[in-house]
Amino acid sequence: MSRQHNVLPGFNLALGYTLVYLSLMVLIPLAAVFIKASNLSFGEFWNVVSAPRVVASYKVSFGLSLVAAAINSVFGVLLAWALVRYSFPGRKLVDALVDLPFALPTAVAGIALTAIYAKNGWVGQILEPVGFQVAYTPWGILVALIFIGLPFVVRTVQPILEDLEMETEEAAASLGANRGQTIRRVVLPALLPALLTGFALAFARAVGEYGSVIFIAGNMPFVSEITPLMIITKLEQYDYVGATAVAAVMLVLSFILLLVINFLQAWSSGRVRKGR
Numbered sequence: 055m056s057r058q059h060n061v062l063p064g065f066n067l068a069l070g071y072t073l074v075y076l077s078l079m080v081l082i083p084l085a086a087v088f089i090k091a092s093n094l095s096f097g098e099f100w101n102v103v104s105a106p107r108v109v110a111s112y113k114v115s116f117g118l119s120l121v122a123a124a125i126n127s128v129f130g131v132l133l134a135w136a137l138v139r140y141s142f143p144g145r146k147l148v149d150a151l152v153d154l155p156f157a158l159p160t161a162v163a164g165i166a167l168t169a170i171y172a173k174n175g176w177v178g179q180i181l182e183p184v185g186f187q188v189a190y191t192p193w194g195i196l197v198a199l200i201f202i203g204l205p206f207v208v209r210t211v212q213p214i215l216e217d218l219e220m221e222t223e224e225a226a227a228s229l230g231a232n233r234g235q236t237i238r239r240v241v242l243p244a245l246l247p248a249l250l251t252g253f254a255l256a257f258a259r260a261v262g263e264y265g266s267v268i269f270i271a272g273n274m275p276f277v278s279e280i281t282p283l284m285i286i287t288k289l290e291q292y293d294y295v296g297a298t299a300v301a302a303v304m305l306v307l308s309f310i311l312l313l314v315i316n317f318l319q320a321w322s323s324g325r326v327r328k329g330r
Contacts (some may be wrong), residue, residue: 055061055106058061067330072088084305087298087301087305088298088300088302089298090294090295090298090303091183091295091298091301093295094295094299096317099300100302101297103300103302103303104255106276107275107276107287108281108284108300109280110275110276110277110279111279111280111281111283111284112303112304112307113277114192114195114262114278114280114281115261115280115281115282115304116279116307116311117201117262118192118196118199118308119257120257121196121232121262122159122196122199122200122203122256122257123203123253123256123260124253124256125200126200126203126204126206126253126256127207127252127253127256128251128255128288129204129208130204130206130207130208130211131211131245133152133206133208133209134211134212134215135206135215136228137149137152137208137211137212137215138206138215139215139220145245150241152204152205152208152209153209154205155201155202155203155205156205159265159267160202160263160264160266160317161266161269163198163201163265163266164198164267164268164269165269167189167197167198167201167266167270167290168189168194168269168270169196171188171189171270172189172304173187175188175189175228176195178272187253188270188324189272190270190272191271191272191277192271192277194270194271194272194278194280195267195270195271195278195280198266198267198270198271199267199271201262201266202258202259202260202263202266203255203257206252206255206256206259207249207252207253207255207256208252208254209252210248210249210251210252210255211245211248211249211252214244214245214248215245217279218244218245220239222240222285223236223240223241224256225326226239226240236317238312247319249317250318250319251283251319252321253315254312254316257311257312257315258308258312260310261281261308262282262304262308263280263303264280264282264283264286267280267282267283267284270284281300281304284300285297285300285301285304287307288300293315
């Protein structure tokens with residue numbers, strides 16, 4: 055019996071490299087956060103992470119991140135659908151612009167959005183007379199999070215739409231399905247695993263976003279102050295243990311939410327495979 059040739063090194067060596075790299079880049083830095091936070095007693099830790107101002111920042115960061123990811127899930131699918139299924143002038147330009155938030159420095163994005171949505175900005179001067187202010191409010195945070203999260207949904211869903219043959223939709227129509235039934239029973243089940251992945255990526259990026267948010271948020275305590283800014287503030291005050299305590303809470307909450315999303319993704323993938 056001949057051994058199968060493999061250009062990669064043996065399993066043990068490859069696994070060793072993988073574990074070492076993962077430990078150096080991910081596990082050790084994350085463990086350092088919890089080790090540093092463990093210098094606090096439970097009472098001290100709870101007082102830091104449950105302070106009213108910190109709790110308010112949790113609500114702003116996680117709440118608006120979930121809303122932004124949900125909005126991107128809807129409009130990201132629509133944008134991906136238009137790019138895949140339709141030909142129109144400037145389609146390649148629009149397709150390239152989708153990746154702009156990836157390449158644009160976050161500080162530049164924040165300054166640009168603030169300039170547009172401020173009272174004297176192109177959009178702000180239209181919204182201000184009707185009593186709707188975006189810049190320096192939670193609405194500004196939402197706009198920034200939508201801006202930086204949209205590419206994650208589009209680029210995750212787009213390949214699935216490209217592989218989804220139009221003949222499948224035509225077959226459903228020929229069997230008497232209307233557009234709503236075709237979307238609900240043919241298109242959406244195929245897109246759901248990728249859509250949940252895009253949602254998770256957009257949410258994870260939004261929770262940790264800092265540069266594009268602080269310029270447009272206004273950073274008012276209990277109103278538009280995000281948790282990453284709370285961590286930076288504690289670091290500037292040399293409260294390293296308090297900063298790591300808040301960071302540890304963010305890590306745990308983010309991990310729980312992402313774990314739930316991954317379970318939903320696995321469940322939806324199983325349903326799609328059973329349907330086939």
